Amino acid sequence: MRTSWADSADNSALGSGNSIASSGPPRAAYVPPHLRNRSMPSEAPAAAPPSHSAAANDRMMSHGGPFTHQGGGYFKADNGRQGYGSGGGWNGRGAGRDRGRREVNPFENDEADEQSLGEHENTGINFEAYDDIPVETSGENVPPPVNTFAEIDLGEALNQNIQRCKYVKPTPVQRYAIPISLAGRDLMACAQTGSGKTAAFCFPIISGIMREQYVQRPRVARTAFPLALILSPTRELSCQIHDEAKKFSYQTGVKVVVAYGGAPINQQLRELERGVDILVATPGRLVDLLERARVSLQMIRYLALDEADRMLDMGFEPQIRKIVEQMDMPPPGMRQTLLFSATFPKEIQRLASDFLAHYVFLAVGRVGSSTDLIAQRVEYVLESDKRSHLMDLLHAQRENGISGKQGLTLVFVETKKGADALEHCLCVNGFPAASIHGDRTQQERELALRSFKTGNTPILVATDVAARGLDIPRVAHVVNFDLPNDIDDYVHRIGRTGRAGKMGLATAFFNESNLSLAKPLADLMQEANQEVPAWLTRYAARASYSGGNRNRRSGGSRFGGRDFRRDSSANKGIDYYGGSGGGGGYGSYGGAYGQGVTSAWD
Numbered sequence: 379m380r381t382s383w384a385d386s387a388d389n390s391a392l393g394s395g396n397s398i399a400s401s402g403p404p405r406a407a408y409v410p411p412h413l414r415n416r417s418m419p420s421e422a423p424a425a426a427p428p429s430h431s432a433a434a435n436d437r438m439m440s441h442g443g444p445f446t447h448q449g450g451g452y453f454k455a456d457n458g459r460q461g462y463g464s465g466g467g468w469n470g471r472g473a474g475r476d477r478g479r480r481e482v483n484p485f486e487n488d489e490a491d492e493q494s495l496g497e498h499e500n501t502g503i504n505f506e507a508y509d510d511i512p513v514e515t516s517g518e519n520v521p522p523p524v525n526t527f528a529e530i531d532l533g534e535a536l537n538q539n540i541q542r543c544k545y546v547k548p549t550p551v552q553r554y555a556i557p558i559s560l561a562g563r564d565l566m567a568c569a570q571t572g573s574g575k576t577a578a579f580c581f582p583i584i585s586g587i588m589r590e591q592y593v594q595r596p597r598v599a600r601t602a603f604p605l606a607l608i609l610s611p612t613r614e615l616s617c618q619i620h621d622e623a624k625k626f627s628y629q630t631g632v633k634v635v636v637a638y639g640g641a642p643i644n645q646q647l648r649e650l651e652r653g654v655d656i657l658v659a660t661p662g663r664l665v666d667l668l669e670r671a672r673v674s675l676q677m678i679r680y681l682a683l684d685e686a687d688r689m690l691d692m693g694f695e696p697q698i699r700k701i702v703e704q705m706d707m708p709p710p711g712m713r714q715t716l717l718f719s720a721t722f723p724k725e726i727q728r729l730a731s732d733f734l735a736h737y738v739f740l741a742v743g744r745v746g747s748s749t750d751l752i753a754q755r756v757e758y759v760l761e762s763d764k765r766s767h768l769m770d771l772l773h774a775q776r777e778n779g780i781s782g783k784q785g786l787t788l789v790f791v792e793t794k795k796g797a798d799a800l801e802h803c804l805c806v807n808g809f810p811a812a813s814i815h816g817d818r819t820q821q822e823r824e825l826a827l828r829s830f831k832t833g834n835t836p837i838l839v840a841t842d843v844a845a846r847g848l849d850i851p852r853v854a855h856v857v858n859f860d861l862p863n864d865i866d867d868y869v870h871r872i873g874r875t876g877r878a879g880k881m882g883l884a885t886a887f888f889n890e891s892n893l894s895l896a897k898p899l900a901d902l903m904q905e906a907n908q909e910v911p912a913w914l915t916r917y918a919a920r921a922s923y924s925g926g927n928r929n930r931r932s933g934g935s936r937f938g939g940r941d942f943r944r945d946s947s948a949n950k951g952i953d954y955y956g957g958s959g960g961g962g963g964y965g966s967y968g969g970a971y972g973q974g975v976t977s978a979w980d
């Protein structure tokens with residue numbers, strides 16, 4: 379039986395965990411992040427260089443970090459800011475930060491989960507199937523891809539964590555994105571759902587922070603000065619990125635903190651006071667923290683936007699602009715900016731280019747995300763028949779043994795009320811279900827998600843709050859009970875299955891109320907080598923005949939996105955390759971994004 383990426387890891391390669399955190403450095407010595415958890419040599423502490431002095435303390439960053447690899451406007455050794463104290467991070471000194479606190483082993487839960495669920499099922503195509511994937515890069519002097527993690531100097535501690543995660547080799551997006559980021563380049567990356575984008579932006583950030591040995595941060599009581607900021611659109615996704623980043627940074631000395639709305643702020647404030655290198659946040663809660671002056675962005679060297687197109691769509695763009703452009707964050711060129719998503723409409727690319735300098739555009743894979751891994755079905759179902767049709771599907775699934783912990787089903791609906799009603803209907807008909815949407819308290823949302831992940835309620839009814847980014851193993855089936863209005867939302871929704879090399883099934887219920895989606899859906903399925911029903915082709919033809927379909931695929935026919943700079947009409951008179959400040963066109967975007975979107979962004 380063939381194995382998936384994660385399953386084929388060589389456990390024996392794991393280290394024996396001999397680098398457990400020491401009791402911490404002596405008080406007076408500054409210890410760089412990458413050394414903070416190592417045993418201290420008995421003869422001398424890993425202190426600042428001999429010439430450590432006020433002058434040395436003025437240095438803003440070390441040499442040899444990613445910013446020094448390429449030319450172009452990165453942090454300067456002396457930018458005139460003075461009098462900073464030591465930074466945060468695990469066991470770092472200064473501002474009462476985490477001295478003597480033991481780092482929890484983030485891999486413990488994984489082992490417990492694996493034991494409770496038994497062996498991973500080895501369905502799906504193997505890792506090598508990704509070797510033929512189409513990749514497009516554009517921009518100047520694009521650094522070449524790598525084939526193995528060993529080819530990249532990520533640092534020993536991070537490499538050990540990669541082994542602990544059982545990542546044997548980089549996924550296609552990681553092969554390209556990691557060297558580009560390590561070279562200090564800004565990046566706009568578009569790659570299939572479930573293809574490992576989280577690690578693609580986390581690894582270079584963690585490795586970069588590990589390298590920057592002598593970063594000094596301002597000493598301002600109760601204000602945290604993170605070096606990296608990762609923004610994501612939902613609370614659940616922020617939590618997930620935080621969990622992943624904690625695994626990747628285990629015993630590296632790099633401290634990751636998460637801040638999101640709906641959870642008590644005091645606890646998050648306490649965490650921030652203990653020191654933070656990487657802050658993962660939802661925009662609303664971050665704005666709150668910035669306004670309370672509990673976080674300053676002036677030391678940010680790395681900015682990553684996950685689900686970047688969603689972050690910049692009409693509903694949410696102002697908040698992001700406030701954070702990135704109107705607070706104290708260094709401008710493009712003085713920080714490194716990494717934008718990732720599975721979809722990247724050209725209009726959004728244009729907006730995003732304001733945040734970037736001299737960037738590389740990367741597109742990995744065909745339109746429709748994990749295409750070959752997800753079998754897509756569309757069925758014509760009248761509104762009034764949807765519930766009974768869903769229950770028929772669930773019955774059939776149960777009879778085929780695809781249920782319980784091993785076969786989770788995620789059902790997307792359009793409205794919060796619809797989610798509640800469907801959850802109730804399923805439960806009374808003998809299908810244990812939970813639901814998640816924006817009207818639920820954060821505690822209820824987290825409970826529902828946990829109950830789904832553990833298989834206690836193997837059906838989750840969800841609004842779009844669960845459409846993006848969530849990586850839930852064993853989602854065997856995604857049902858679009860109500861189709862979304864936008865084809866990119868469809869791509870993200872079905873991407874909750876067929877992840878990391880595993881196979882998945884996506885079923886959509888289509889009827890007359892989804893006419894605007896007929897053409898893009900038919901096109902998408904065709905490009906993904908899926909069987910398109912004749913009736914859908916007819917609807918699609920009718921839609922294109924009547925014209926004016928605003929719901930076009932984002933950015934071209936072949937890739938999940940194409941660099942908008944290559945589109946000559948988008949490029950008139952503006953040197954997008956030359957850096958930020960494209961400026962043109964923002965505010966003018968009037969596509970299908972954002973309208974009526976309810977925000978869970980606090």
Ligand SMILES: Nc1ncnc2c1ncn2[C@@H]1O[C@H](COP(=O)(O)OP(=O)(O)OP(=O)(O)O)[C@@H](O)[C@H]1O
Nearest residue numbers: 383384545547549571572573574575576847849878
């Ligand atoms: N190199 C690798 N080897 C094996 N598994 C990997 C590798 N990189 C990532 N994974 C696993 O693949 C899964 C999907 O990764 P991730 O959630 O980062 O996908 P994504 O591209 O961000 O998806 P989405 O577009 O839905 O947000 C995760 O379970 C992750 O642990």
